[in-house]
Amino acid sequence: xxxxxxxxxxxxxxxxxxxxxxxxxxxxxxxxxxxxxxxxxxxxxxxxxxxxxxxxxxxxxxxxxxxxxxxxxxxxxxxxxxxxxxxxxxxxxxxxxxxxxxxxxxxxxxxxxxxxxxxxxx
Amino acid sequence: xxxxxxxxxxxxxxxxxxxxxxxxxxxxxxxxxxxxxxxxxxxxxxxxxxxxxxxxxxxxxxxxxxxxxxxxxxxxxxxxxxxxxxxxxxxxxxxxxxxxxxxxxxxxxxxxxxxxxxxxxxxxxxxxxxxxxxxxxxxxxxxxxxxxxxxxxxxxxxxxxxxxxxxxxxxxxxxxxxxxxxxxxxxxxxxxxxxxxxxxxxxxxxxxxxxxxxxxxxxxxxxxxxxxxxxxxxxxxxxxxxxxxxxxxxxxxxxxxxxxxxxxxxxxxxxxxxxxxxxxxxxxxxxxxxxxxxxxxxxxxxxxxxxxxxxxxxxxxxxxxxxxxxxxxxxxxxxxxxxxxxxxxxxxxxxxxxxxxxxxxxxxxxxxxxxxxxxxxxxxxxxxxxxxxxxxxxxxxxxxxxxxxxxxxxxxxxxxxxxxxxxxxxxxxxxxxxxxxxxxxxxxxxxxxxxxxxxxxxxxxxxxxxxxxxxxxxxxxxxxxxxxxxxxxxxxxxxxxxxxxxxxxxxxxxxxxxxxxxxxxxxxxxxxxxxxxxxxxxxxxxxxxxxxxxxxxxxxxxxxxxxxxxxxxxxxxxxxxxxxxxxxxxxxxxxxxxxxxxxxxxxxxxxxxxxxxxxxxxxxx
Numbered sequence: 001x002x003x004x005x006x007x008x009x010x011x012x013x014x015x016x017x018x019x020x021x022x023x024x025x026x027x028x029x030x031x032x033x034x035x036x037x038x039x040x041x042x043x044x045x046x047x048x049x050x051x052x053x054x055x056x057x058x059x060x061x062x063x064x065x066x067x068x069x070x071x072x073x074x075x076x077x078x079x080x081x082x083x084x085x086x087x088x089x090x091x092x093x094x095x096x097x098x099x100x101x102x103x104x105x106x107x108x109x110x111x112x113x114x115x116x117x118x119x120x121x122x
Numbered sequence: 123x124x125x126x127x128x129x130x131x132x133x134x135x136x137x138x139x140x141x142x143x144x145x146x147x148x149x150x151x152x153x154x155x156x157x158x159x160x161x162x163x164x165x166x167x168x169x170x171x172x173x174x175x176x177x178x179x180x181x182x183x184x185x186x187x188x189x190x191x192x193x194x195x196x197x198x199x200x201x202x203x204x205x206x207x208x209x210x211x212x213x214x215x216x217x218x219x220x221x222x223x224x225x226x227x228x229x230x231x232x233x234x235x236x237x238x239x240x241x242x243x244x245x246x247x248x249x250x251x252x253x254x255x256x257x258x259x260x261x262x263x264x265x266x267x268x269x270x271x272x273x274x275x276x277x278x279x280x281x282x283x284x285x286x287x288x289x290x291x292x293x294x295x296x297x298x299x300x301x302x303x304x305x306x307x308x309x310x311x312x313x314x315x316x317x318x319x320x321x322x323x324x325x326x327x328x329x330x331x332x333x334x335x336x337x338x339x340x341x342x343x344x345x346x347x348x349x350x351x352x353x354x355x356x357x358x359x360x361x362x363x364x365x366x367x368x369x370x371x372x373x374x375x376x377x378x379x380x381x382x383x384x385x386x387x388x389x390x391x392x393x394x395x396x397x398x399x400x401x402x403x404x405x406x407x408x409x410x411x412x413x414x415x416x417x418x419x420x421x422x423x424x425x426x427x428x429x430x431x432x433x434x435x436x437x438x439x440x441x442x443x444x445x446x447x448x449x450x451x452x453x454x455x456x457x458x459x460x461x462x463x464x465x466x467x468x469x470x471x472x473x474x475x476x477x478x479x480x481x482x483x484x485x486x487x488x489x490x491x492x493x494x495x496x497x498x499x500x501x502x503x504x505x506x507x508x509x510x511x512x513x514x515x516x517x518x519x520x521x522x523x524x525x526x527x528x529x530x531x532x533x534x535x536x537x538x539x540x541x542x543x544x545x546x547x548x549x550x551x552x553x554x555x556x557x558x559x560x561x562x563x564x565x566x567x568x569x570x571x572x573x574x575x576x577x578x579x580x581x582x583x584x585x586x587x588x589x590x591x592x593x594x595x596x597x598x599x600x601x602x603x604x605x606x607x608x609x610x611x612x613x614x615x616x617x618x619x620x621x622x623x624x625x626x627x628x629x630x631x632x633x634x635x636x637x638x639x640x641x642x643x644x645x646x647x648x649x650x651x652x653x654x655x656x657x658x659x660x661x662x663x664x665x666x667x668x669x670x671x672x673x674x675x676x677x678x679x680x681x682x683x684x685x686x687x688x689x690x691x692x693x694x695x696x697x698x699x700x701x702x703x704x705x706x707x708x709x710x711x712x713x714x715x716x717x718x719x720x721x722x723x724x725x726x727x728x729x730x731x732x733x734x735x736x737x738x739x740x741x742x743x
Contacts, residue, residue: 082285082286084285085285086286087285087286087287087288087289087317088317090285090286090289091286091288091289091292091314091315091317093289094289094292094293095292095315099293100293100343100344101286101289102344103285103286110344113342113344114344117339117342117343
């Protein structure tokens with residue numbers, strides 16, 4: 001069965017780019033959100049295998065969304081997507097339970113490597 | 123060109139050259155103007171340089187080139203000042219360290235500090251800094267917390283400028299936690315939580331997972347540039363020594379012998395086949411007898427291959443003694459005798475540390491200000507005798523007894539009844555040290571108890587002879603080989619047991635009527651000497667057979683005392699291939715291995731010495 005992925009990012013450009021990468025890899029996009037507020041409920045509804053989560057977003061930050069998701073599902077596989085120079089935010093996210101992080105600009109194979117590693121482990 | 127196949131040879135040969143360098147420098151120190159020694163040193167350095175450069179080990183090549191240049195300068199002047207001797211020795215140590223790196227597949231350590239500094243005198247150096255500056259030693263492994271058997275250190279290097287390195291570090295440590303017990307890390311997880319830079323992570327891990335698997339997973343994590351494993355140095359050294367030993371050189375005439383003997387054995391197989399199909403018992407017996415002789419020859423030759431001269435481990439001693447003399451301010455002369463004697467290399471390997479410890483002890487505790495330490499070796503029947511002797515102050519049995527009483531090891535009565543010989547052996551008790559304080563020299567983690575245990579594990583014995591004012595001699599008696607030994611088969615409580623012949627001084631058929639009972643003890647006379655009699659069955663908690671007219675007795679030695687060990691009968695002696703027993707049988711005291719009989723039955727080999735010591739200990743309590 002294809003890996004079910006949810007993409008959370010406020011920029012459509014980023015969402016599309018990630019979605020294209022995942023579709024090419026044969027994954028299924030089960031949900032997407034453009035802000036942190038909608039993400040936790042969407043996670044509950046769709047129960048994806050993996051979430052990519054932007055950190056800086058309007059309404060609610062990726063870290064807050066991550067914390068809510070982890071609170072309901074400690075096993076949730078959330079990979080943060082950050083820009084360069086957000087080290088302290090990434091650290092906070094990792095502390096909060098993010099499984100890994102991807103730094104923009106990213107390469108397709110790096111993203112897939114990270115995801116395969118995380119999914120392969122459980 | 124693929125150089126990797128030459129790697130082992132390079133490592134073992136370079137170690138030999140380093141050994142020679144050490145010896146030559148010590149010689150040179152004693153005869154500073156000896157032109158031949160300088161020439162020899164030059165050649166050694168030159169050889170290392172050539173090999174290292176060919177292998178592409180640049181730091182090693184550069185350092186040996188540097189030493190070669192230095193020595194070349196003195197070839198003309200013909201006189202080396204003492205500061206240069208120190209500098210040379212430091213350089214040789216650094217070479218040794220580089221070789222450790224290469225052996226452990228680490229990058230070569232930095233030699234820049236050494237290469238750029240000028241030889242300085244020891245006195246100058248001490249003025250400049252209280253601590254002797256170590257020549258750029260990459261001491262990753264020396265900082266390790268206490269090691270456990272299956273623990274190792276892993277070094278994870280991150281890519282330069284990897285984003286959110288601290289977060290990456292935390293993820294890596296979390297990853298490691300999945301593989302076992304993460305005992306410590308540098309930086310610690312808490313340090314990472316506070317942010318801050320992180321270029322590499324050192325972690326001490328106890329894990330059952332294959333290192334390769336761990337490495338593979340770690341390398342998959344983005345930002346991880348390199349993963350290396352660093353083993354506990356001592357364990358590593360030992361393993362590496364083994365690896366080097368894999369390439370010992372064998373004389374070609376010995377190899378020819380093997381081919382000849384194998385050929386003859388093949389011929390004999392044919393003769394046996396023919397005799398078998400002819401059903402001729404006479405032919406069969408003759409052929410078997412000759413085959414037996416061929417196997418004995420083969421055994422003898424195989425042992426020869428495994429033999430290495432004691433020199434290969436005593437080569438380090440002059441340097442060690444020289445350094446110790448310097449440090450302690452004592453005038454010590456080291457004499458080596460008979461070190462060309464051949465010893466099974468497994469045994470040689472196991473006695474390396476004990477031998478060094480005994481020599482250190484002699485320098486440290488034996489000799490007061492000036493004296494001679496003699497290491498001598500020789501064959502004694504089926505055994506090798508290695509002796510470390512000093513002409514120092516000697517040990518006083520009475521002082522040792524008193525110390526044992528003071529420290530609660532013995533009570534007054536026990537101390538009083540203890541023979542001088544036994545009292546000397548007290549120094550082998552764990553934690554029993556005669557030195558007023560533990561010095562840097564002797565406090566190296568190897569105690570006399572470890573020395574004795576190592577010797578005993580090899581089926582050998584340790585004997586201490588000492589006289590106040592004359593000196594002390596530590597004698598190690600070791601078997602020639604540990605895999606194939608002669609055993610005495612005995613009956614004991616309805617079973618057959620084997621005793622290594624090295625443990626048997628004599629066998630006696632004593633009339634039972636001549637054995638006296640004295641309190642709890644049984645005694646018998648041997649040449650006007652009264653000896654204690656023990657029963658093998660009793661020490662093994664087996665039922666004892668009713669006493670017949672004859673008491674079959676093995677004369678053996680426990681803690682330097684001759685005793686009799688009663689068995690139910692002798693079966694005979696033969697060569698046997700002894701295999702160590704596996705867990706949990708290996709935990710049993712006194713059981714030293716097992717051998718398989720012709721009919722497939724297993725015969726256990728018991729070590730009466732270990733067995734009786736335990737028995738006496740229990741009895742004393």
